[in-house]
Amino acid sequence: MKKFFPIVAFIAVALISMTMAGFAYFATQEAARIKFEATADDALNRIESRIDLHLSLLRSTQALFDARNGEISRSEFKAFFSALDVDSNFAGLRGIGYLRLAKAGDEAAVERDMLRDRGVPHAVYPDTAQSWRTPVVLFEPLDPANESTIGYDMFTEPARREAIEKAMADDAQHASGLVQLGQGAGAAQTFTGFLVFVRLNVETAPDGINASRSSTSGFLYAAFRARDLFQTALSRTPLLPVNTEVYDGKVDADNLLFQSETPPVASFGDRLLVTRKIIVAGRPWTVLFRPTSAFSQPSSRAIPVMLGLFGLLLAGAIALVARYQERAYDAKSLLHETTEKSLLEKDLMLQEMKHRIKNSITRVLAIARQTAAHATDVNEFSSSFSARLQAMAASQDMLTRSRWQKADLGDLLRIELGQVFGKELPDGILSGPQVLLDETTTQALGLTFHELATNALKYGEAGNSVGALKVDWSFEGRGSDRMLVLNWREAGQKQLEAPAKTGFGTKLIDLNVTRELRGTIARDFRADGLTVEIRIPPPDTRKQTETG
Incomplete structure (x- = not known):
């Protein structure tokens, strides 16, 4: 199975990337359709307004004769x-x-x-x-x-x-x-x-x-x-990029009242064809609108292509890394194949690497999917997606330096806050005893701190002064009831209100705390700022509970 893992990883990531590119393509087409429908409705309003003006003249003449x-x-x-x-x-x-x-x-x-x-x-x-x-x-x-x-x-x-x-x-x-x-x-x-x-x-x-x-x-x-x-109705400034056909009743060559001189773009076919029915002096008309060469789509077609190419490159990179990792472990296993202990160690390391790669891929895909669902355009998606990947990378870097054993909670906070605020943290912002975190807790808290810091930068006073932020932690209780309590406090002069709609960042925080760490999170929006209390079992206690 390990020999086929790079191929499977490449195919899986490539399929997901192509799916995302496909969604981006259809979103581009839908945006073009909506924009052209609005343009067609504008053209229709011009036609109806012009006809109403002329018919009002007929009503004025009728009033003269009646008088x-x-x-x-x-x-x-x-x-x-x-x-x-x-x-x-x-x-x-x-x-x-x-x-x-x-x-x-x-x-x-x-x-x-x-x-x-x-x-x-x-x-x-x-x-x-x-x-x-x-x-x-x-x-x-x-x-x-x-x-x-x-x-x-x-x-x-x-x-x-x-x-x-x-x-x-x-x-x-x-x-x-x-x-x-x-x-x-x-x-x-x-x-x-x-x-x-x-x-x-x-x-x-x-x-x-x-x-x-x-x-x-x-x-x-x-x-x-x-x-x-x-022509008079449609020649008003600004000129609309539409080819217009007007039919008396149903669409038929014998019923054609008018057709624009500017031809439609053949490449669009009937994909952007807009059909409207109107009543003129009691008689039904059918009006067809097609885009001309002057019509510009709201977003570039190159975006889905670039997204697909990026996905293929990412799939190739993951497959290449997996392949090199496999070769490295194969070479290492050859050196220790003389003893049963070395063989067992090699198998355990390979399984652990598979597990971590799969978990990493799952996290990346989940974050990409949710970020894309909440993003309004490609730029917002790229910015949010990159920031969350950097938060994961910072946690991974700490675990790598500690050989995937333990990571210090205070160091993790300094790295994540420093990345978001882009400056040295003043003394006194962080306070608490030394707490060593395992891999799961490190990655979950790393993303949680990143999202909290990002929200503080956007909406709180911490965007103007990092000193408005205080983070402390301590242990409460004993035995099986022992909990690690983290307090995140944002002081300020303005009233912070709970958001009317839960965003992806908030959902990500809640999922990390409640599911990954089996803890609780409470938010208190006050007149002088925001307080967030996170309570989780200590890493050693939680690991024993999961094992038991």
Whole structure:
């Protein structure tokens, strides 16, 4: 088994490292997804805000017609529209118009009214088999090239007719499906867009009757050029790194209202595709967002790769060390193979080394896993993980110098506090009798002192003056009730409060004291500082209890 131990150690550490790298990779992808969803929602808000602005203009026009009971001449409508400065304030709006509602067969009356209002004859077209006619009688802006728009019956076209029929039923605004704007006799150019209709009611009760009776005289409508509308909405500063597709209803090439000119990044595929559903004037739209080349991910893809490489190097180093240790013990066993005592000693040393390596690996992996779970980014993980490994290394160094026999409690405290505070400790901070610690107690207390000192540096007065910290220890009781009592005192001028959430450092301290050392720990947050009392069986007593 010992010959395969370096391979097993390498494979185990490598698998764990690759798993951690995999988690880091998926965390990177998830962060990119969340960031892009926020960007897509920003783009969607811009689109909805722009559409709401245009629809408010249609509501304002409806209020004008309501105030005049529908009696608006061409010159009045033109003056109203000119005052709006549509080109500057409502980009994407092709214009606003009024449809006269008439029964089929009453076209002559509509044509006479258009002749009287416009001064030139206009026919209602095209021919239809529908029972209603809705010709355009007013539209602005209307240049001479588009004069043929007047008289066009929108009820003859299915997409427009569907929206008009919905507008007949209530006073809400209703959007049409995808249409080609500019259609009509002699139209030179058409635009992909959509229309929004709202019915116009006029009072029909005689003046002498005290009653309110109204009927639908026609429909106001707004025509939108889709490309101009969406490009204006998305071109606000700062420019968003999104490729946008807008569909009328479900996603289908025939329903495409708009597509951004900037192409999406092909390497992302549909992994960062964001789909949103919105309702525009009662009609459902589907909006798709994909990242463009300007989109930057919140964290580098190199981090998981670096983490994986570091893990492989660590696995190789552990395997190499284990291999050299195995060879060293093999060489030593050859020198003592002549006696049974030497053979037994070699076996015991090898088993002890295996046990210590496994324990060290288990501790390192547990600390790495818990530190990664509580870290917000790689820098915080690296800093916390390195500090805890250094605390373990300091304990290991003391045991190494004492040949893994005993370590002095006072020396352990000086090393751990000196590492955290980075300075010489003043006299009087540490006080207590000489206590020799075994391996388990040394490593557990080493990590415990490191975490307590780190918390004191972050949150207590010890960060400003090491003299605010006092540590003393003594023995209490006799026989089986004898306990080693350590008192950690942090004095200060500010009130320290118990944390609302238990962090990994606190959990690590509690586990070391209660499980590893079978002791107790009590914290007292006072107005003048913090007191921590740790009670553990003396190392010799605890070892006898475990053996017994």
